[in-house]
Amino acid sequence: xxxxxxxxxxxxxxxxxxxxxxxxxxxxxxxxxxxxxxxxxxxxxxxxxxxxxxxxxxxxxxxxxxxxxxxxxxxxxxxxxxxxxxxxxxxxxxxxxxxxxxxxxxxxxxxxxxxxxxxxxxxxxxxxxxxxxxxxxxxxxxxxxxxxxxxxxxxxxxxxxxxxxxxxxxxxxxxxxxxxxxxxxxxxxxxxxxxxxxxxxxxxxxxxxxxxxxxxxxxxxxxxxxxxxxxxxxxxxxxxxxxxxxxxxxxxxxxxxxxxxxxxxxxxxxxxxxxxxxxxxxxxxxxxxxxxxxxxxxxxxxxxxxxxxxxxxxxxxxxxxxxxxxxxxxxxxxxxxxxxxxxxxxxxxxxxxxxxxxxxxxxxxxxxxxxxxxxxxxxxxxxxxxxxxxxxxxxxxxxxx
Ligand code: AMP
Numbered sequence: 001x002x003x004x005x006x007x008x009x010x011x012x013x014x015x016x017x018x019x020x021x022x023x024x025x026x027x028x029x030x031x032x033x034x035x036x037x038x039x040x041x042x043x044x045x046x047x048x049x050x051x052x053x054x055x056x057x058x059x060x061x062x063x064x065x066x067x068x069x070x071x072x073x074x075x076x077x078x079x080x081x082x083x084x085x086x087x088x089x090x091x092x093x094x095x096x097x098x099x100x101x102x103x104x105x106x107x108x109x110x111x112x113x114x115x116x117x118x119x120x121x122x123x124x125x126x127x128x129x130x131x132x133x134x135x136x137x138x139x140x141x142x143x144x145x146x147x148x149x150x151x152x153x154x155x156x157x158x159x160x161x162x163x164x165x166x167x168x169x170x171x172x173x174x175x176x177x178x179x180x181x182x183x184x185x186x187x188x189x190x191x192x193x194x195x196x197x198x199x200x201x202x203x204x205x206x207x208x209x210x211x212x213x214x215x216x217x218x219x220x221x222x223x224x225x226x227x228x229x230x231x232x233x234x235x236x237x238x239x240x241x242x243x244x245x246x247x248x249x250x251x252x253x254x255x256x257x258x259x260x261x262x263x264x265x266x267x268x269x270x271x272x273x274x275x276x277x278x279x280x281x282x283x284x285x286x287x288x289x290x291x292x293x294x295x296x297x298x299x300x301x302x303x304x305x306x307x308x309x310x311x312x313x314x315x316x317x318x319x320x321x322x323x324x325x326x327x328x329x330x331x332x333x334x335x336x337x338x339x340x341x342x343x344x345x346x347x348x349x350x351x352x353x354x355x356x357x358x359x360x361x362x363x364x365x366x367x368x369x370x371x372x373x374x375x376x377x378x379x380x381x382x383x384x385x386x387x388x389x390x391x392x393x394x395x396x397x398x399x400x401x
Contacts, residue, residue, distance in 0.1 A: 001173065002168075003168075006047060007110055009105065009108060010142050010144050011050045011140035012039065012143075013144070014031075014051055014053050014146050015035070015053060016031060016055060016075065018055070018078070026077075026078065030379075031379070034379055035175060038144060042144070046110040048110055048113070049113045050139055051116065052119050053118070053147065054125065058072075058121055073118050073120070075116070075117055079092045088113060091108070091113065096122055101116060116136075116139075119157040125155050128159065130160060137164030143162055143171075144170070145172055145176055145398075146172070146174065146175045148175055148380040148383055150383070151393040159394040162398035163401075170399050172396075178376075179387075183378075183388065186353070186388075187387075190216070190217075190317040191317050193219060193316055194216065196217045196320075197221040197308070197318065197322075198213075198224075199226065199336075200224045200322030201226065203244050206321070206322065208391075209385065209388060212388065214258060219311050220264070223323075224324055225242035227268050227297070230255065231267060231288050232251075233248045233251035233252045239296055241271075242297075268324075269288060269303045269304050270301030270304055271297035271298075271299065271300060272301055272332060272334070273286050274332070275295055275296075277326075278329075279331050280331075298329070298332040299324065299333070305335055308339060309338060309339070312339070312343055313346055315346060315352055316353070318352055319355050319388065320343055321356075321385065323360045323364050327364050340368050344370045344373035347373060347374050348373055354376070355375060355376045356376070356377045357378030358381050358384040
């Protein structure tokens with residue numbers, strides 16, 4: 001971070017959008033843990049911290065009478081846990097902006113922490129309202145954005161607020177710096193061979209990603225439901241597998257483009273197909289282009305696993321986005337598990353740089369306890385996907401100016 005925080009009040013945008021159980025206890029505090037290094041650094045430098053975040057979707061999930069469910073979505077639920085992990089009593093402003101927030105911010109002393117109420121209680125947040133952003137900015141001397149998970153949104157507290165601080169008075173937090181550094185590592189100067197592993201349900205969600213990878217990588221592995229649109233585009237029989245018939249032509253063009261560019265595309269040679277979208281359905285292993293009617297491909301098969309693992313083993317840079325099958329069902333999780341292991345092995349034994357980001361592959365790697373064996377697991381699903389797609393993220397651009 002580029003700012004000396006001594007005697008400064010820092011407005012810090014964090015991503016405290018944590019899951020809460022029915023008693024409003026935090027069930028997974030990863031996002032809070034991720035934000036601690038930045039907060040602790042500012043406090044150590046004798047600055048004061050004003051934290052702001054969203055929690056859930058209070059505007060969408062209003063009460064029956066149309067009002068905001070303040071009890072469910074208040075950030076007050078986080079104060080106890082936050083005080084414990086920061087080892088200091090965190091103050092709480094029951095409003096995001098307004099006279100109380102201003103008064104509490106004004107009286108904040110170095111080393112103290114104030115948490116503002118949920119930014120999304122204001123409908124001005126998602127609208128990127130300048131007046132609201134200015135009111136937030138007036139609470140502090142400097143601005144730190146450490147909420148990578150919302151960097152792709154041009155909201156008041158994630159983007160617009162930055163313009164009310166001079167370039168020297170705004171900066172990325174450690175989490176955000178790390179995400180940007182790792183994304184740049186694969187996008188700017190990747191060590192080759194560079195392999196992209198894509199999966200998940202739909203081709204339509206990954207078009208921009210695939211187009212971008214064509215210009216960047218040596219190999220593209222395609223698994224998951226999206227693979228069947230490609231298999232069908234090549235004349236294969238895919239039974240009842242997931243398919244986007246309106247994307248067949250696009251799939252054909254992508255395959256052609258890859259050929260012209262010398263990018264190798266790997267589709268699953270075989271699949272584990274089921275007669276129902278159910279963990280206990282009847283299963284059979286079949287070539288992916290000869291899936292019988294009434295059966296759908298729900299995972300990649302053993303030959304596909306072997307081939308994909310081979311490509312991964314000999315790669316020096318790996319980006320993985322999206323599972324190889326319906327990994328939420330144990331009987332169709334083998335492909336995703338095997339690929340996660342292959343990525344971890346390529347990293348640990350082969351010295352590859354591996355980034356897992358954007359989509360359910362992050363959940364898969366975490367579930368398997370392999371997050372420490374890959375080089376980097378992104379914290380921002382949609383934000384990382386957009387970075388890999390080559391989009392400029394408004395939250396990042398606003399800090400750069
Ligand atoms: P995404 O969010 O794009 O990464 O997609 C993840 C979802 O794709 C997961 O919920 C998977 O269950 C689903 N998925 C993966 N493979 C298949 C498949 N072969 N058929 C249907 N859904 C799949």
